[in-house]
Amino acid sequence: MRRTVTKLADGRELIYFDERDDVVRDEPDRRELPPPPPASQLRYDPLLDEWVAVAVHRQARTFLPPADQCPLCPSRDDRRSEIPASGYDVVVFENRFPALSQRIADEPPGVTPFTEIRPGLGRCEVVCFTDDHHAAFVDLPPDRVRTVLDALADRTAALAELPGVEQVFCFENRGVEIGVTLHHPHGQIYAFPFVTPRTRTMLAAARRHAERTGGNLYADVLAAERAAGDRVVAENEHWTAYVPAAARWPFEVHLAPHRPVPDIPALTDAERDAFGPLYLDVLRRFDGLFDMPMPYIAAWHQAPVRVDRELAHLHLQLFSIRRAADKLKYLAGTESGMGVFISDVAPERAAQLLREA
Template sequence: MMNFDLNEHPHRRYNPLSGEYVLVSPHRMKRPWQGQVEKKDETVRPKYDPKCYLCPGNERAGGEKNPQYESTYVFTNDFAALKEDVPSGSIEKGNLIRAQSEKGICKVICFSPRHDLTLPQMETTAIVKVIELWQKEYEELGSHPEINYVQIFENKGQMMGCSNPHPHGQIWAQSTVPLEPAVVGKHQGDYLQKYGNSLLADYIQLEQEEQERIVLENEHFITLVPFWAVWPFETMLISKRHIQNILQFTEEEKQAYAEMLKQLTILYDNLFETSFPYSAGIHQAPTDGLEHKEWHFHHHFYPPLLRSATVKKFMVGYEMLGDPQRDITAESSAERLRSLPSVHYKDA
C-alpha cells in the first residue's frame, strides 16, 4: 500500500489563523502548460511624471496640489471608501436585511518622490522612513475614539488593480474590526488561551525545525511560505519577538524589518524578472484600547503570478464555490524563492 506523500497526493491543508482549508494538488504540476504565455513589460518609467497625481508638485485627482516632498508623503484619500462625517444609523428588516453606518479615515502614503522606484529598488534607509510613517499613522489614527482598527496595505501593479505605478500604499482606519483580522485575532486568542503561547511564535519554532518553507531570516524577523498558503508564491513576514503592533519595534527591529522588506521584494522581482505585482498588508492588534496579548505582528504578501511575468492565478470555479486550491506546494515555492539571486535583476 502506498504511503501518503505531501509532494504527490491531493490533500487539504489547514490554516490555523483563519480556520479555513486549501486544497493542494501537487500532481497537477506535471501536466503540460498550454495557456497564455507573454513577454514581460519592459516599460521604463521616468523619475518624475508631470501627469502623475502622486508626484511632487502635481495636482491630484481631487484638485489639491502635492507639496515638493523629498521623502515620504501622506494625505487623506481624495476618493475615500470611508469617511469621518457619517451619521450614526442602522437598518434592519426581519432577520435577513441588516446594515449599519461605518465611520473611517482613508489615507494614501507615497513611499518616495521618485516615480520610477518600487520597494526593492529603494534604499533601506528610505524604507525605514516608510515604516516610521506607518508607525506615526497607526498611532495617530488609532488614537481617535471612533477608530478601532487600522489596516496598512499596498496594492502593487495593474494586475492587482493599482491604477498608478508611483510607489505608494494605503491606510484604511475604521470603527469596526474587519472580518479578516477579526477572525485571525480570535484564532490567536483561542490558541493563547489553550496553550499559553503565541500561535505564530510556536509556528516559527516549528518552521525553524523543519527548514522547508523559510525564505529569509535575520535576527528579528522571518519570512516563509506558510504551510497553508493559497497564492502560488504567497509569503508571511513575522516578527520573532511576540509584539502586538508596529509601535513596539526597537530601532534594531525597525532596521531589520526594512532590510527584509527590501530582500523579499527583490526575490519577487527576480522570480520572473519583472516588477512583481502583489497585495500586501500588515496584521496587528486593533486600536480599541485593549491589551490584545494574543496578537503577534505579521505582514502578508499575496502575489498572483503563477508561471511567468503575465500568467496569473485566478480564483475561479471550484475555488469560488468550494475551497481555494493550488498545485505548486508551499515547500517548492519556498525553494524557488530561496534559490534566487539577492541582487535585483536590473542591477546584476
C-alpha cells in the same frame, strides 16, 4: 525625522515625513477643490456577520492617469497635485475618495429588519513612498524603508485614537494585475470601525490555542517554521521571512519579528532597522522569479485597537497572484464562492524557488 502637518485646499490633512531636520514645508495647496465627500454607508450582512462598505463616490476616483498627470507626483508651476511641495521623502494624506471617513452624513434607516446601516466612520489615507514616479518599493534604500515604517507607526498610533476606530490596516498593492489605479509607488492605510473578518478568524484560532496551551499561536507557528527550515526564505537577527505551510497563493511569504508584538508602533529601533534589508531582499527575489516586476499585495496584520491585543503577533503578508511567467491565478468557484483555496505551487517548492531567485 521631521514631521510636518498641513492642510490641502479642501481641508484634508497632509503630513510630510522628512529625513532631514532642516526641511521647511510651507508650500500652500493652490488648487480649487470641492469639499470632500461624506462617509460611505456600512451595511451589515447577517448571513456572514460582516460589514460591507457602500461608497458610490469612489466610482469617480482617478484611474491610471499618464505620468504627467499623476496626482502623487510633486507639484509643478504648471500642474498642481495632491502634494503641494516640489519634492518630498514620504508623505501621508487623507484619501480624496475614501471608503471610510470622519465626515458623517445623516444616518439612513436599515433596508430590512436584518440589515443594519450605519455611517462608514473611520479614515483612509495614502502613503507615498518616494517622489520618483518611476521607482518601486524594491528600489528604495533601507533608510527610506525605515522612514516608511516610522510613518506607518505614527499613523497607526494616531488613527487608533480616532473615535470609533477598532483596527488599523496598512497595505501596498503593486501592479495593474492586482488592480492598482495609480502607478506611482504608494500604499494605503484604512482605519476600520470594526475588527475585520480575517482578523476575527485569526484571533479566534489564537484564543483556542492560548486556552489549550497557554502560548501565542503565531509565535509558536513561527518557531516551528524556523525549526523546520525548508520553507524559510531569508532571516536575520530580528525577522524571519517564510512561506506558510498552508499558503493560499502561488507565492506567499510572511515576514515576522521574532519577538511577539501587537503592532508596528511596538517595534524597537533595532527591529525597525532590521526590517528594511530583509524585506527588500524578499522583494528582489519576487521580481527575480520570472525576471519581471511581480504584482503583489503587502498586508500588515496588526492587533485590534482595543480587544485581544495579547493574542496577536504583528506580521507582513506578502503574496502574488502570478503563478508562472505567463499565468495569473484567478479565484475559481471554490475560492470565490466557498473560500476554499487550491494552491498551484507547493509551499516548499515556492520557498526553494525564492531562495534560488
